[in-house]
Structure formats: structure tokens, C-alpha cells
Amino acid sequence: xxxxxxxxxxxxxxxxxxxxxxHVGPVSIPALSDVSFSLAKGEFAVLTGPSGxxxxxxxxLLYRDDVPSEGEVHVLGQDLRTLGGRRVAALRRSLxxxxxxxKLLPGRTVYENIAFVLRVTGTPRRQxxxxxxxxxxxxxxxxxxxxxxxxxxxxxxxRAALARAIVRKPALLLADEPTGNLDGDMAAEVLDVIKDVWxxxxxxLFATHQAPLAAELGRRTLTLLGGRLVKDEG
Amino acid sequence: xxxxxxxxxxxxxxxxxxxxVSAVVLxxxxxxxxxxxxxxxxxxxxxxxxxxxxxxxxxxxxxxxxDVEGVLRRVREWPEVAxxxxxxxxxxxxxxxRVLGKDAGIVDQLAANPLQSSIEVRPSAAGATPExxxxxxxxxxxxxxxxxxxxxxxxxxxxxQWQRLLAMVGLGVGSLLALAAILTVTTSTTLVLHARRxxxxxxxxVGAPExxxxxxxxxxxxxxxxxxxxxxxxLLAAAYxxxxxxxxxxxxxxxxxxxxxxxxxxxxxALIAAGAVLxxxxxxxxxxxxxxxGAR
Ligand SMILES: Nc1ncnc2c1ncn2[C@@H]1O[C@H](COP(=O)(O)OP(=O)(O)OP(=O)(O)O)[C@@H](O)[C@H]1O
Ligand SMILES: [Mg+2]
Numbered sequence: 001x002x003x004x005x006x007x008x009x010x011x012x013x014x015x016x017x018x019x020x021x022x023h024v025g026p027v028s029i030p031a032l033s034d035v036s037f038s039l040a041k042g043e044f045a046v047l048t049g050p051s052g053x054x055x056x057x058x059x060x061l062l063y064r065d066d067v068p069s070e071g072e073v074h075v076l077g078q079d080l081r082t083l084g085g086r087r088v089a090a091l092r093r094s095l096x097x098x099x100x101x102x103k104l105l106p107g108r109t110v111y112e113n114i115a116f117v118l119r120v121t122g123t124p125r126r127q128x129x130x131x132x133x134x135x136x137x138x139x140x141x142x143x144x145x146x147x148x149x150x151x152x153x154x155x156x157x158x159r160a161a162l163a164r165a166i167v168r169k170p171a172l173l174l175a176d177e178p179t180g181n182l183d184g185d186m187a188a189e190v191l192d193v194i195k196d197v198w199x200x201x202x203x204x205l206f207a208t209h210q211a212p213l214a215a216e217l218g219r220r221t222l223t224l225l226g227g228r229l230v231k232d233e234g
Numbered sequence: 235x236x237x238x239x240x241x242x243x244x245x246x247x248x249x250x251x252x253x254x255v256s257a258v259v260l261x262x263x264x265x266x267x268x269x270x271x272x273x274x275x276x277x278x279x280x281x282x283x284x285x286x287x288x289x290x291x292x293x294x295x296x297x298x299x300x301d302v303e304g305v306l307r308r309v310r311e312w313p314e315v316a317x318x319x320x321x322x323x324x325x326x327x328x329x330x331x332r333v334l335g336k337d338a339g340i341v342d343q344l345a346a347n348p349l350q351s352s353i354e355v356r357p358s359a360a361g362a363t364p365e366x367x368x369x370x371x372x373x374x375x376x377x378x379x380x381x382x383x384x385x386x387x388x389x390x391x392x393x394x395q396w397q398r399l400l401a402m403v404g405l406g407v408g409s410l411l412a413l414a415a416i417l418t419v420t421t422s423t424t425l426v427l428h429a430r431r432x433x434x435x436x437x438x439x440v441g442a443p444e445x446x447x448x449x450x451x452x453x454x455x456x457x458x459x460x461x462x463x464x465x466x467x468x469l470l471a472a473a474y475x476x477x478x479x480x481x482x483x484x485x486x487x488x489x490x491x492x493x494x495x496x497x498x499x500x501x502x503x504a505l506i507a508a509g510a511v512l513x514x515x516x517x518x519x520x521x522x523x524x525x526x527x528g529a530r
Pocket of ligand 2 (some may be wrong): 024055056057100
């Protein structure tokens, strides 16, 4: 392999001078300004900053839910500016994403939600049940497998979303406030699940506005403030 | 994977609800109309071809023709003639007696045999068209031995015209209803698209490929079409069973058809396939505009 190829294989995320401006009618809202950083394979990074700092915006650029106004975004070695529809779907299948608002399919049970992401990758039926329940057990939700999203508490919905994100054993886990609605004990449990996944080889980018949690995790911390990356330490 | 897609399609079908039911009803009506007229027309068609086979042109010969064998030989060589047979005067008289049955006694009271000898000509395929038959009759009339030519196939042609008319009406009514059916499937599919757009967005975010998102919609349209087609075939079969015993004697007397037949197997298969195609077309029409968007 050429040195460049090695870097491609090792760098999971790379942002270069990324700006994102939302336009709402005549108003321009700069959500990200000149953000550059990269994340290597195997890292566990915490993305923190107060509410409205741009954490969700940044994650949405990483799974190509939106495109930057300026700058470059590379994820898993792919330039997201030039990625076509089919490749976007393929990229998303190799990611695990915990959305801040869970985004569970409303008409399906928790189990169905998790099985769905395995079905669309053509996983054999027998494996689906086993793997879905493994993921549910990991987040402590196996008893709620047959519940519909509307019947879940917010914390349960977030854990279901985490189960869905990890069930495919992704190369990169993007978690947006996965502990946002959990009490201390439950938050610690969810953190343990994410640490297990990380130890299994998954690179993790974990967004939270809870500064103490970031400190406690004690790993690399990226701090956003008003859309700017003001600190990158650890 | 197909089981999964089918499951998704059934879920979409449930979501389409009452509009899907209307679509199925319309497809049923259109295919039942198409199939019904098709069946009638096919039966008339059988009557027509049976009558074409039975058409005879009778050439009455002048009294004491010189060379009957020679005439027969010449006529048989014409391409528009399949066969020709001589019927002598005595033969004609005995067949008249047969026809008269118990009244045959009148014939015996005649002093002499009043009947003429004749040649019975069976036209070939070329001679069984309206123009072919007219030309054949004219040609037979010019033979020096001919006294008079009788016969023709005009009424068989009228029957054939009726048959074509029935087929056209069936096709017209069927197509109109089919158009309405396609639009209804389109409406039901659009409704499903709308109802599940939130879900579709989530599916895209978790990396579901477009087939997993769109194929079920196409499949639910096809299922509507197939359901409609199967119901239509069931209705036709039931109607056939109920009506055939009543129709059969009527058709027998009117056009001499010994039995009424149901649609042939290929026709049934074609109609069922048409149902699936109608449904798929309806689904495609609904999916088409979104097809330019791609994943986002
Ligand atoms: N779709 C959008 N249209 C317009 N403005 C938006 C949109 N999404 C986000 N914003 C704005 O961009 C800024 C950053 O929002 P973002 O959701 O990224 O913050 P956050 O760091 O995730 O906050 P929180 O901790 O509350 O989740 C905010 O000012 C927000 O109002
Ligand atoms: Mg956020």
C-alpha cells in the first residue's frame, strides 16, 4: 500500500475548513464555521459544547443528511461531496447512528425496528433474530421488544435507537446525545455499552452537551462553541 | 429478501386501505368486462368457423348435361374449391324424402321426378371469404352446363361481423375501465407514499437501499392487480356456470353451436397477467416523479 492508502484506511473522519450556513427566509444562521479535524480508526472522541453549538449539524454532515456550505468532508475514505445516491445508502449502512430524536419507525415494534436494518442488508433470517436480541439485551430492552415506539419512554426510545445503531457492528458509531434523557445509572449503563462496542474495534464519535460526562469519559474531547471548534484535547 | 419485500408490500397495501379496495374493484370490473366479451366473441368465432366449414354452393345443372365427369374434374382443379360432388336426380329425390320424413308420401304421388341434378361445391379457404365466394359463384354461373347457382356465405359473414363488433366493444369497455383502474392504483400508491414519507426518510437515513423502499410500493400495486384479476376470473367462471345451461340451447338454435366454452387457459393466464401489469403500471405512475430525486 502507498502511504496515502494507509492514511485512507486509518482516517475514519476528516473535515477540512467546513462551514455550514442555514438560510431561513432572509436570515442566515451560521451553524458551523471553519471546522477542521480528523478522527483515526479506533479513537473514542467526545464532541461537546452548549446547546445550539452545532453538534447535531456536524454529525448530519457525516452521514450525508446534509452537505456543507463550504469545505470538505471525508468519511471512511470517501469524499461526501461526490457521493451518488446508491453510495450514500451504502455508506450509511456501514455507519451506526444514534439520532438525537431516536427516529424509530413508528408503525413497527422495537424488535422490528432493529431487524429492519439487518433485513435491508440481506442478513439471513435466522441470524436476524439472534443478533437483534443480542443488541436489545446489551441496552437492557429485551423485555420491551414487542412495544411500539409510542409506548416507550424517551430513555427507552434512545436505548432502542442505540441497539439499532450497534446491531450491524459498524466501523464508525455516531451517537448524538444517546444519554440525553437517561438518569445517572442508566446513562452509565449506556456508556458501558458504547465502550464495549468501542473495545470491539468500532470508532466512536459521541456528542453530548453534558460537560461533566465529557470530563468523566476523559478521552479526546472536541469542543464546539457557536459553530467553531474551540478546543481539541486529550 | 423477497419475503421481506412482500411483507413490506402487504403493509403498504393495508395502509392504502379503502382506495386499494376501489382499485381492486375497478380492476375486477375491467377484466370481467374484457373476459366476458372475449368469451362471447370466442364462442361466436367458433360458430363462424364451423359454418365456414359447412358452407356449400349448389350448382343446378341443365337437364341432361353432356359431360358431368368433365365438369367435376374442371371445377375440382380451381383453387377456390375444396371439393365437388355430383348429386343425381334420384339421389336428390331420396334425400328430399328423408327430409320430409313421415310426409314423404306426397313425393310418391308425383308422376315424375321434378328435381334437377346438381353439383355440391365446398369452397376452400380462399373461396370462403365474402369476395372469394362471390367470385366463385360468378365463375360457376358461367359454366355452360349451369342452370342456376345457389348458396352464399353472406349470413356467415354477418355473424363474423357481430363477432368482431363484440370483441371491439369488449376491448373498448375493458380499456376504459382499465384506465380508471390504473389511475386508482396510482392514487392509492400516492396515498401510501404520503402516509409513509416520514418512515421513508428514516429508512433512507439508516441506509435502506432504494429497492427496499420502492419495490414494495410496486408490489402492492401488482397485488391489487392480481387480486382484481383473480376475483374477475372467479366471477366469470361463476357466471359461466350459472348461465351456460340457459345460453347453450339458445346458441344451438341460433348459430348451431353445440356447446358454450369457457375462456381457454391461455386467455385466462393473459387476463391475470394483464391485472398484474395494470397494477404495476399504476404503482409506477405514482413512483415516477420521485424517481428523479435520488437518496437524500
Ligand atoms: N435545519 C435547520 N434550519 C435552520 N437552522 C438550523 C437547522 N438545524 C440547526 N439549525 C441551527 O443551527 C445551530 C446549531 O444547531 P445544532 O442542532 O447543530 O445544535 P446542537 O449543538 O446539536 O444543540 P443541542 O445540544 O441542543 O442538540 C442552531 O442555532 C440551530 O438553531
Ligand atoms: Mg443536537
